[in-house]
Amino acid sequence: MNERVTPEPQRRRRRPTKQGIVLSQQLIIDTALRLVGQQGAGALTVRRLGISLGADPSAVYRYFRSTDDLLLAIADELIGRAQQGWQPTGDWRADLRAIGLRIHANYQAHPQAAMLAAHRTTGRTHEIAAVEAILGILRTAGFPGPEAVRIYHAFVDQSLGFAALDAAALALPAAARTADLQVWQASYARLDAATHPHITATAHLLATDMRRSGYPYALDLLLDAAEARLRAAG
Known part of the structure; x- marks a missing residue:
């Protein structure tokens, strides 16, 4: 993934994906977590994310600058889940x-x-x-x-x-x-x-x-x- 990211106001995908889903940061994080859990670290690619989301892989660029940016978001998500309800x-x-x-x-x-x-x-x-x-x-x-x-x-x-x-x-x-x-x-x-x-x-x-x-x-x-x-x- 490259280092470009779409400005926040332009990030929301107006049209649903092929699976009828509107993309969001949270949806991509949840999907990435599921993919890594099922297939291991090698599953963390924009190609596999695109397939799972029913979207063009390039759509992930709207939300994350790189796979490392996504990985940091996953790390923060795990921290957040540990705090839920405490x-x-x-x-x-x-x-x-x-x-x-x-x-x-x-x-x-x-x-x-x-x-x-x-x-x-x-x-x-x-x-x-x-x-x-x-x-x-x-x-x-x-x-x-x-x-x-x-x-x-x-x-x-x-x-x-x-x-x-x-x-x-x-x-x-x-x-x-x-x-x-x-x-x-x-x-x-x-x-x-x-x-x-x-x-x-x-x-x-x-x-x-x-x-x-x-x-x-x-x-x-x-x-x-x-x-x-x-x-x-x-």
Whole structure:
């Protein structure tokens, strides 16, 4: 895609597409998310979007300057979906935990898109709202500015890092995902206690725990550390 974009007043397509749909930014984002979810990252092309929309691929230029511009819009859409319905309770720890779990769950619902978008910074509406909300929770709780920023940074990177990692696992073919999980039984559980006593002693626990994401526990560890720092600071 080129770097030209139609001015905002001229963007709306007056005639419906072949499928009777009037194009919009939101429709293109939703369609792109569906395509990536069904066919992987390679589906994010204007040609495939045009086919799915029943429109000439060049129509996408009216809304997005490039595929990267569209990808940033997808990233911001995922952030926005994670915020839908969330309301602060006034309990800073509970609020941060809820936001983190929402981010993680939403990215798991769109694993292919998560791998493309989790590491991007959009500077767009939903991301700005999320940054403002998280910093507001921390500063209202009593964390001074520098500490609030450091905790925000750790919190967001942890959330998105786990989201991308777990999304990559979910995006694996089913056979590969199953094979990976079976390694804990087929390999680790059969190690010799004489050479690997610690693995042998916990093999049954590993086989169970590695089937679920480590994110909720890691999130609680981070919040424990933040709470301890807040208490120490008085």
